[in-house]
Amino acid sequence: MTYRPLAGALALATLMLAAALPARAEDKVPIRFTLDWVYQGIHGPFLLAKEKGYFDAEGLDVTIDQGEGSAATVTRIASGTYDAGFGDINAIIQQAASAPDTAPVMVYQVYNAAPFSVLTKADSGIASIADLSGKKVGGPASAAATKLLPLLLKVNSVDPAGVEVLNMQANLQEQMLLRGEVAASLVFNVTSYVNLLSQGQDPERDFRWIDFAANGLDLYSNGVMVSRRLAAEKPEAVRGLVRAINRAMVEVAADPALGVAALTSIEPLVNADAETARMRFALARVIETDETKRLGxxxxxxxxxxxAIGSIAQAYGLERHPAATDIFDRSFLPAQADRMLGGTSQ
Structure with a gap:
């Protein structure tokens, strides 16, 4: 007698079982992912994708680290320290202008509208960019909003020489505005919103947010970027990364508390209510735009x-203008139906 048919059947069953099981840790593609800042509510989708096993399901071993700024994400990836991250597309434009071979590429845009705003008190008398003429405004010298102010003023026919800019530390922006030391502050609005809440202020009632995006500087901002090496050598891993993040983004857009719950599971001391408010503000202000509703x-x-590339080149004096295809690659995106707000997720 021979038992070969049985042995063959067992072998086939073993192979089928192995294919059905999740990839072992040693078989997964490792991806080092850097955030733009310390853990916040806006990072909920990334943390949720990790917590719910969406990265694992794509055969990925994703390590998520806190960041040091939106522009620093680009530097971290360009240096090879990280494979992917959440950071500013405008910093990619600057990097691509001088070092196109090492500049990361954006593969999933999150902030459809840049969160750069002029923040002022509701009773300040400042209701438009034109009202900044003759006023003192504050902002960190190295911050994007401060660097972009001269261009913002020019496109609104305001002489930059007529606006005094006071250099200040980022953590003092709201305090100095409240004390009347400046008439307005140049802020990253998803950060400043929660800073005001933490100081007992009502950012909706008592303050006015004048967005750069609505006043002539229609820029994009943070999104998911990857190294060119990862995109070229492991495109399926990048597709899986984007697919997992998109899956979590759709869920968090429908229920921001899901992302904040993932955040508090690793950072239990954060203020869950404040971080939920931050995510809701980000969704309403910079994520769920008319363009996002149309394109997904x-x-x-x-x-x-x-x-936007032309605006950044003008503001930063870039000699080379990268092409849009140098900056953003939509080939890694899931199907549009899976990216629609209120639509079907994977």
Missing amino acids: LGDLDDARLTR
């Missing part, structure tokens, strides 16, 4: 990106 999460408009 993660995508952008090429013509608009080209104009």
Whole structure:
């Protein structure tokens, strides 16, 4: 007698079982992922994707680390320290202008509108960019909002020489505005919103937010970027990364508390109510735009990106203008139906 048919059947069953099981840790693609800042509510989708096993399901071993700024994400990836991260597309534009071979590429746009705002008290008398003429405004010298102010003023026909800019530390922006030391502050609005809440202020009632995006500087901002090496050598891993993040983004957009719960599971001392408010503010202000509702999460408009590249090149004096295709690669995006707000997720 021979038992070969049985042995063959067992072997086939073993192979089928192995294919059905999640990838072992040693078989997964390792991806070092850096955030733009310390853990906050806006990072909920990344943490949720990790917690719920969405990265694992894509065969990825993703390590998420806190960051040191939106622009620093680009530096970390360009240096090879990280494979991917959440950071500012405008910093990619600057990097690509001088070092295109090492500049990361954006593969999933999150902040469809840049969160740069002029923050002022509701009773300040400042209701438009034109009202900044003759006023003192504050902002960190190295911050994007401060660097972009001269261009913002020019496109609104305001002489930059007529606006005094006071250099200040980022953690003092709201305090100095409250004390009347400046008439307005140049802020990253998703950060400043919660800073005001933490100081017992009502950011909706008592303050006015004048967004750069609504006043002539229609820029994009933070999103998911990857190294060119990872994109070239492991494109399926990048697709899996984006697919997992998009899956969590759709869920958090529907229920921000899900992302904050993932955050508090690793940072139990954060203020869950404040971080939920931050995420809701980000969704309403910089994520769920008319363009996002038309194109779906993660995508952008090429013509608009080209104009944004021109604005960044002018503001920073870049000699080379990268093409939109140098900055953003939509080939890694999931199907549009899976990226629509209120639509079907994976």
